[in-house]
Amino acid sequence: MNEYQQKLRSLGFPRKMGASEKRPVINEIDGSDGGHEVVHWDGSQDAHVKLTTFTGSAKPQEG
Amino acid sequence: MANMSSGLYVLPWRDTVNDASPTTMNLTSAATVVCLMLDTFATVEGFDTINSYTTTITDYEVSDSAPGYDRGVKQVGGTPTCGLGNAGQLKYTWSAAVEWSAATLTANGMVLLAVTSSIPICAVGFGANYTATNGTFSVTAHANGIFYIDLVP
Numbered sequence: 001m002n003e004y005q006q007k008l009r010s011l012g013f014p015r016k017m018g019a020s021e022k023r024p025v026i027n028e029i030d031g032s033d034g035g036h037e038v039v040h041w042d043g044s045q046d047a048h049v050k051l052t053t054f055t056g057s058a059k060p061q062e063g
Numbered sequence: 064m065a066n067m068s069s070g071l072y073v074l075p076w077r078d079t080v081n082d083a084s085p086t087t088m089n090l091t092s093a094a095t096v097v098c099l100m101l102d103t104f105a106t107v108e109g110f111d112t113i114n115s116y117t118t119t120i121t122d123y124e125v126s127d128s129a130p131g132y133d134r135g136v137k138q139v140g141g142t143p144t145c146g147l148g149n150a151g152q153l154k155y156t157w158s159a160a161v162e163w164s165a166a167t168l169t170a171n172g173m174v175l176l177a178v179t180s181s182i183p184i185c186a187v188g189f190g191a192n193y194t195a196t197n198g199t200f201s202v203t204a205h206a207n208g209i210f211y212i213d214l215v216p
Contacts, residue, residue: 027190029068034190040198047170047193048160053205054069054187055152057213 017041027052068188069172071210074114075182088177088184090155091145093138096184097176098161098202100125100132104172104188116181120174130197131166135176140202151215154208162201169194173202175209185210 019041027034035050079088089095099116103123113119116135127134141159148154171192175184187209193200 025191025193029188029190032190035193035203037193037195038198043196044198045194045196046198047195047200049189049193049200049202051187051202051205051209052069052190053207054210055213056071056210057216 069186069210070110071185071212072113072183073111075177075184078114078182088182089179090175090177090184091143093141093143095177095179096139096143097135097178098137098139099134099174099176100163100168100170100200101172101174101186102126102168102170104170104186110186113183116176116183120183124174125168125170129166129168131163131195131200132168135178137161137163139175140204148208148211152211152213154211156204156208160201160203162199163195164199165197166195166200167197168200170200 021039023037023039025034025036026032030052032052033050034052035048037048038046040046075088077083099120101120101123102125109119121134124134125132138161140157140161143155143157145153145155169192170189172186172188174186176182177184
């Protein structure tokens with residue numbers, strides 16, 4: 001399939017061939033930048049999670 | 064999204080400290096730790112009671128039939144390590160992101176499972192829903208680790 005045919009085929013898709021949109025995702029726990037999703041022209045989508053670390057705390061009793 | 068806190072499962076950690084069965088977590092071998100994706104993380108509770116990979120977890124795990132996802136087999140990213148983090152902290156992390164390719168799934172949390180004894184180590188909330196559609200789903204560790212235990216608080 002040549003480039004012209006590929007472009008023609010992409011007409012049915014919501015985005016221009018090769019175009020992608022990156023959308024940030026906010027971590028609702030702490031409001032931080034949680035990662036992002038990428039929507040591709042062909043309707044496929046990637047998801048990239050960026051973890052927030054957490055701690056188990058050894059807390060000695062004082063006093 | 065209430066009840067989204069992350070945590071360590073108390074009973075497996077208790078048993079490890081007590082040398083009770085099951086004793087082996089072996090968290091630093093990529094082959095022995097797997098990631099379970101959860102689609103209903105908010106309802107996973109039981110940090111004080113869960114001690115095995117049972118329906119308490121599988122009820123909320125992404126379906127085995129989800130494209131690109133197979134339950135219980137996805138190894139952690141790169142090399143997992145457990146060592147000194149910041150001062151006084153025991154840090155657990157991976158050297159690379161864990162990825163599912165050609166995946167169609169939505170997840171908002173994960174559980175790490177020690178496969179040798181099928182014991183859950185920790186649950187981590189993502190803080191939001193993430194969706195992949197015939198794409199790549201990846202999870203990257205924080206610079207301070209998946210989790211750390213502050214031994215000198």
